[in-house]
Amino acid sequence: MGLRKTGLALAAVLALGACQNGGIFGGGRGGTDQTPGSGAIEESSLEYFNTTIGDTVLFPVNEATLTPEAKAILDKQVAWLNQYPDRTIVIEGHADEQGTREYNLALGARRAAAVRNYMVAAGLLETRLSIISYGKERPIALCSTEACWSKNRRAVTVVAGGLGNV
Amino acid sequence: MNALKTLLGVVLVMLASFAQAQDRPTIEIDVTGGNIQPVKVAVPQFVAETSGAQRLSGDIAAVVQSDLVSTGLFQEIPGTAFIAGVTNFNAQPVFSDWAVVNAEALVTGAVSTSGDGRLVVKFRLFDVDAQLPIGDGVQYSGTQASWRRMAHKVADTIYSRITGESGYFDSRIVFVSETGPKNDRRKRLAVMDYDGANLQYLTDDNSIVLAPRFAPNTRDIIYTSYESGLPQVFLLNMETGRRSQLLENTTNMATAPRFSPDGSKVVMSIIDGSNTDIYQVDLNTRQRTRLTNSGGIDTTPSYSPDGTQIVFASDRGGSQQLYIMSASGGEARRISAGGGSYGTPVWSPRGDMIAFTKIKGGRFHIGVMRTDGSRENLLTASFIDEAPTWSPNGRVLMFFRETPGANGAPQLYSVDLTGRNLRRIDTPSFASDPDWSGVLR
Structure with a gap:
């Protein structure tokens, strides 16, 4: 996927208020709840993907190994993506603050690649996904203890494409 | 980015010395040493040789002093302690005025401006105890906008003469x-x-x-x-x-x-x-x-x-x-x-x-x-x-x-x-x- 296209798609997703997604600028700003009053979340919606399935998988310290919990979430993500084949995804890799910036950038890429490789092995078309690393540039939890670091060692699946179906 | 361009073109000229400069100064700092005793340095306001140089003559001396003190190798003697200033760059300093405030090194300088925006900065470095210059006087000329660079060049030269290391103040x-x-x-x-x-x-x-x-x-x-x-x-x-x-x-x-x-x-x-x-x-x-x-x-x-x-x-x-x-x-x-x-x-x-x-x-x-x-x-x-x-x-x-x-x-x-x-x-x-x-x- 071309860079330019990814950028546009991402911008569109953000404009739709995907704050819960924990994407590039997620976490810091309070978003409005997009759910209709009925309470049920539409299964095709980003909110369903981001919250009911879960858009984030977590990693051990300085590792890019997928835990059984992470694999269970990714299996559900793949099943959802198989159901909505017009959706594409960007996998963001992140690290906690316990490393140098450049190393963590590479570590974040390793985590994003681990998710990508797992999804491709599970049958997802490689052309539907791309990866990016933010290293330690975009923490989602701000304290400087393991309670926060464990949340920041993450890969986030950001869904784009197929916006007409939201 | 014009400001960056003006930083170029500082010209250096060695001044004739009016006293025999020391080949080997008595003031020395070994920057690799384990126990460094900072050199007490006095940097009185530079002499303004033209009316347009009045403000810069104080500013330049302040930057020179700040550079030297920031290394931890030099100790400031505050201007309030001085019992005299320097009014004539070309006259021999009255070393007793500086010895009494415990200065080991003395920096004297002069600043002049010209109508076309040029600035000339001159300085000399002295060993107060030996009552001798350390090295020759040096003159820098450049644009007025580059006055801080010229101050850094002065401080680099002083640092270099006393530590034997090359200076680093004129850097970004x-x-x-x-x-x-x-x-x-x-x-x-x-x-x-x-x-x-x-x-x-x-x-x-x-x-x-x-x-x-x-x-x-x-x-x-x-x-x-x-x-x-x-x-x-x-x-x-x-x-x-x-x-x-x-x-x-x-x-x-x-x-x-x-x-x-x-x-x-x-x-x-x-x-x-x-x-x-x-x-x-x-x-x-x-x-x-x-x-x-x-x-x-x-x-x-x-x-x-x-x-x-x-x-x-x-x-x-x-x-x-x-x-x-x-x-x-x-x-x-x-x-x-x-x-x-x-x-x-x-x-x-x-x-x-x-x-x-x-x-x-x-x-x-x-x-x-x-x-x-x-x-x-x-x-x-x-x-x-x-x-x-x-x-x-x-x-x-x-x-x-x-x-x-x-x-x-x-x-x-x-x-x-x-x-x-x-x-x-x-x-x-x-x-x-x-x-x-x-x-x-």
């Missing part, structure tokens, strides 16, 4: 200026004099930027930016503002660039999924050559000053350690031997030392070691101390220190190679990823 720092909360930090590139003066922003804060590095010409910089979506390496000419992406048509991420000592090449990391390797890119042809092939994370390469070797960090052996290889790639030998992990190695401009970030037991350190890994010396310790850069003379390291917690933020610090004289560099907002230029020409 390029860094990442940061604002905003920790989870949405806005970053932009900025450049300033080594002491924080003359700050200019080089980019806006719309994209994350990382680790700017000076070219040997101190005009071009290279850095990582997310402006095209993925992190990519960009070149920026600070005079023209012209910017270009180093490698076009790539879907891989690229980071950690540095120039070769001759400025003709860049060495950097290209991230291909889980594998990060080091590449050399020829700046003329944009041809890339792969230098490592380890399957692990190989990053933050830095050339030796002669351009023949590269030090870098790699986790090929498990934990992240420092390795040295030929500048053309091939086999690498591990040099770091202590426990913990090592990153961001930087070869010293003298060639004999490597500075690095070390992480051990949840603490970050700035440290140095010989190029064979021996004589490791940790200079600092804190929650996060990261990314050292060498002063042009290889005697001082600048780095960033980040405080912990939700309101944690980075600021720039410097420390001597000996671990002494830890100082915070004043910046208008948070600051990180400093790179120290060579001495300006």
Whole structure:
């Protein structure tokens, strides 16, 4: 996927208020709840993907190994993506603050690649996904203890494409 | 970027001395010594030889004094203690006036301006006790806008005469200026004099930027930016503002660039999924050559000053350690031997030392070691101390220190190679990823 296209798609997703997604600028700003009053979340919606399935998988310290919990979430993500084949995804890799910036950038890429490789092995078309690393540039939890670091060692699946179906 | 252009063109002239200068001053500082006694220096206001030079004559003396005192090798004698000033640059100083305030070294100077915007700064350095000049008087001329540079040149000469080391005050720092909360930090590139003066922003804060590095010409910089979506390496000419992406048509991420000592090449990391390797890119042809092939994370390469070797960090052996290889790639030998992990190695401009970030037991350190890994010396310790850069003379390291917690933020610090004289560099907002230029020409 071309860079330019990814950028546009991402911008569109953000404009739709995907704050819960924990994407590039997620976490810091309070978003409005997009759910209709009925309470049920539409299964095709980003909110369903981001919250009911879960858009984030977590990693051990300085590792890019997928835990059984992470694999269970990714299996559900793949099943959802198989159901909505017009959706594409960007996998963001992140690290906690316990490393140098450049190393963590590479570590974040390793985590994003681990998710990508797992999804491709599970049958997802490689052309539907791309990866990016933010290293330690975009923490989602701000304290400087393991309670926060464990949340920041993450890969986030950001869904784009197929916006007409939201 | 006109301000940068005006910094060029400082002209140096040696002045005739009116007394026999000392070949070997009695005032000496061994900067490598274990126990440094700072030299007490008096820098009275320079003599204004034209009416237009009145303001600058005080400002220049203040910058000279600030430069010297910032090294920790000189001790200020406050102007309020002076019992006399200097009113005639060409007259022999009244040494007893300076001996009585305990000055060991005396700096006298004169400033004159001309109608066409030129500025002339002259100075002499004296050994008060011996009542003799140390070296010849020196005259600098340049534009009035470059007055700080001329003050730094004066201080560099004084520092050099007393320590025997080359000076470093006439130099610049390029860094990442940061604002905003920790989870949405806005970053932009900025450049300033080594002491924080003359700050200019080089980019806006719309994209994350990382680790700017000076070219040997101190005009071009290279850095990582997310402006095209993925992190990519960009070149920026600070005079023209012209910017270009180093490698076009790539879907891989690229980071950690540095120039070769001759400025003709860049060495950097290209991230291909889980594998990060080091590449050399020829700046003329944009041809890339792969230098490592380890399957692990190989990053933050830095050339030796002669351009023949590269030090870098790699986790090929498990934990992240420092390795040295030929500048053309091939086999690498591990040099770091202590426990913990090592990153961001930087070869010293003298060639004999490597500075690095070390992480051990949840603490970050700035440290140095010989190029064979021996004589490791940790200079600092804190929650996060990261990314050292060498002063042009290889005697001082600048780095960033980040405080912990939700309101944690980075600021720039410097420390001597000996671990002494830890100082915070004043910046208008948070600051990180400093790179120290060579001495300006």
